[in-house]
Amino acid sequence: MDNGVSAGSKASTSTLGNIALGLTLLAFGIGHTGVLSGVTAANSVSLAMYVGGAALFLLGLLEYRGGNGFNGTAFAGLGIFWFTWAKGAGASVSDEAAGTFLVLFAMLALTLTLAASSGLFGQGVYGLLTLSLILLAIAAFADTAALAKAGGWVAAVSGLLAWYGATAALANWPMALGRTSGRAVAAG
Numbered sequence: 001m002d003n004g005v006s007a008g009s010k011a012s013t014s015t016l017g018n019i020a021l022g023l024t025l026l027a028f029g030i031g032h033t034g035v036l037s038g039v040t041a042a043n044s045v046s047l048a049m050y051v052g053g054a055a056l057f058l059l060g061l062l063e064y065r066g067g068n069g070f071n072g073t074a075f076a077g078l079g080i081f082w083f084t085w086a087k088g089a090g091a092s093v094s095d096e097a098a099g100t101f102l103v104l105f106a107m108l109a110l111t112l113t114l115a116a117s118s119g120l121f122g123q124g125v126y127g128l129l130t131l132s133l134i135l136l137a138i139a140a141f142a143d144t145a146a147l148a149k150a151g152g153w154v155a156a157v158s159g160l161l162a163w164y165g166a167t168a169a170l171a172n173w174p175m176a177l178g179r180t181s182g183r184a185v186a187a188g
Contacts, residue, residue: 012169013059014071015170017063018166019162020059021125022161022162022163022165024056026159027044029153030156031043031152041152048082048089049082049083049087052082053082056082057075057080059075059079063075070112074126078109095140102140103133109126109133110130113127122165128161132152132154134151135147135154139151
């Protein structure tokens with residue numbers, strides 16, 4: 001029983017981390033889109049703090065312990081992002097401070113995009129997260145609701161992609177994004 005996962009199990013801390021990331025991104029994104037009446041990004045604070053923040057950070061530490069530096073960095077770093085965002089939600093900070101915070105974590109997401117060795121699937125999740133944070137940062141700097149809504153949609157798609165990846169790993173669903181020379185391009 002290595003890392004708390006029994007032999008033959010399809011579950012791992014990576015799978016749980018991707019589920020936590022996916023659900024948090026989905027709730028955060030939907031809140032920014034305004035697609036559901038009365039649902040805002042602030043409504044995802046508890047989920048962001050405990051699932052995206054505390055749980056993801058803990059899973060990151062477990063990934064480090066298991067020797068996976070990439071997932072350790074991704075989960076712990078994004079756990080810090082979600083926990084900090086949740087703690088600061090509703091606080092009166094300037095638009096410039098909020099935008100700067102988002103830019104700083106967009107830099108982490110960009111690092112994860114460039115370092116993702118899990119193929120196009122992992123790069124897609126982190127690339128969309130990067131784009132979302134950049135759009136939300138610009139929206140904060142420019143006080144533009146349309147860009148915030150666009151950033152929300154991109155975050156929601158990133159969340160769906162992370163959730164699908166984790167679900168596909170558990171259910172043995174395909175994760176191919178296309179075909180090249182008659183072979184499927186592995187995405188995860």
